[in-house]
Amino acid sequence: MKPLEGGRAGQIWGDGETVTRPSGAWTPTVHRFLRHLRSSGFLRAPQPVEIAANGREIVSYVAGRVCEDLGDPLTGSEPMLISAARLLRDFHAASQGFLESDREPQRWMLPSQEPREIVCHGDFAPYNVATADDEAVGIIDFDTAHPAPRLWDLAYAVYRWAPLSDPSNSSATSSLDEQLRRAEIFCTAYGATSEERQALPETICRRLQALVDFMLARAAAGDDTFVEDVASGDAKLYLNDIAYLRRHRARLLQMLC
Template sequence: MIEDGEEIPLLGGDVTEGLVRVGDTVRRPPGERDELVRDVLLYLEKTGFEGAPRYLGVDSAGRHALTYVEGEVAGRPRPPWIADEERALSVARLLRAYHDAIEGFGIPQNLPAPIQPPGLPDLDDPLELIGHQDVTPENVVFRDGRAYALIDFDLVRPVSRAGDVVNLMLWWAPFGEDADLDPQLRGLDRPRRCRLLADAYGLSEPDRERLMNLAIARDGRAWHTMKYRAETLGGGWQRMWSEGVGDTIRHRQAWLEEHADRLTTALLA
C-alpha cells in the first residue's frame, strides 16, 4: 500500500508534468515507457545497484511511486559545479556501473516500436543493452560531490554502450559551441574531458574509434525525433522546440563535424 500525503511539486525537469514528492517518495504520472521503466528499476534493485530510485508500485491515483533519492541535483540557473571535472568523471563511473548492472537484463522482446519520424536517417549501431539516454545535469543526484544516482528513466531504450557514452559526453564534456552552452560550461578543454570521460567509463578502443561518427549520426536523428515529439506530444517538448532546441542540435552537429578529428585523436592518444 502506497500512502497518500502532502504533494510537493518537483520542478526543474523539462517535460514531466505533475511530478510530485510525497514524503520520501516521488509520484510519476503515466508515461510512454512505464512497463520498461518499472522492469528496469526492479531489475536494478535485484542486482543490488544503488544508483537508481527503487520502484515501489502504483498509488491510489494510478501514478508510479519511486523512492526519492536525497542529494544535490543541478537546477537552473546552473550551479558552477556542473563544470567540475571530478564530478563529470564520477558521472561516467556511475553510467558504467549502471551498464554493468543492466546488461544482464538483456533487451526484452515486445518493446513498443521506436518512433519513426518522417525523414529519420538510419543508424547502424548494435543494440547492446537498455541505455539511460538522458544523463543531463538534472537527472543525476550527487552526494558529497560525487554522482550517486541516475534518476528520470523515462527515455530508457535499447542502445549500444557507446550510444549512452555519447549522451554522457553531450552533457558532461560537453559537446557544442561555447556560445550555445550554459555560461558555466564555456571555455572547457573538450578533447581532454572526452578522453577522461572515456577513461573513467572504461570505453573500449573500437568504441573510441567510432564515437564521433556515432555522435554526429545521432544528432542527425535527434533533430527529427525532437521535432516529432514536439508535434505529437506538445507540452515541454513543444516548448523546447520553440525555444530553439532544433537549431541547437544542428549547431552541435556542425561543431562535432568540425572537431571530430581532434576529439578522436584525444580519445585514442
C-alpha cells in the first residue's frame, strides 16, 4: 500500500486494486448507494469492499488522473468539460430510485436539500473526477453525497469546472469571459433546461452559503478538519466568490440563457 496524492495527505492509501480511506457515520449509507449505482449500470464509481474494524473503508480503485490544480489547462478544455458534464448527467440518471428503494436508516455527512430528487455527489469537481487523456472517466470520494435536487449538484459542478471564482481566489485561473464560456459548455453538455439555467447563478450562491454554514458549524463543534479549513481562510474565499457571482449575475445569465 502507498499513500495517494491529493486531499487528506497520509490518510488515503492504495495498492492499485483497492483504496483504503477514513470512514464516517455516513459510510454504510454511501456503500449501499454505490451498490445501487452499479446495479443501475453505472460502473464509473468505486465499488465498496468493506468497512474495516479500524474505522476505515475499503473501495475499489478508480483508474485515472485527477486534477488537484483547477488551473490545469486540461480541466478547461472543451472535450474535458463536455465529458465531465455528461458523466455527471449519467451519474444522476443512475442515482434515481435509491432514496425510495433503500430500506435501511440513511445517514449523510451533508444536510439533505429539498426537493429530494436524487442522491447528489456533493463535490463533483476536477479533484474528484478521474480522467484519461482529455476525457472524464470516473468519479471518486462520495463522502459528501446527500439527497438534493439535480440542480444543486450541477450548480456546484459548474462553479468548480469554470471555475467561477473571484480574482482574489487562487482558484480563479481564467478571465470572466473564459469562465462564462466554460459554464455554458458544461450546461449544454449536461442538458440543462432553460429553467435550470435561469436558476443556476442563485443556486450556486445558495450552495456556497450552505457550504460555509456547514464548515463554520463543524469548526465550532471542534472538528479539526474544518477548524483548519476555516483558519486557512476557505470560508472567506467562498463568501468572496458569492459576492463575485452576484456582481456578474447578469453576464452569466446572458451567456447561459
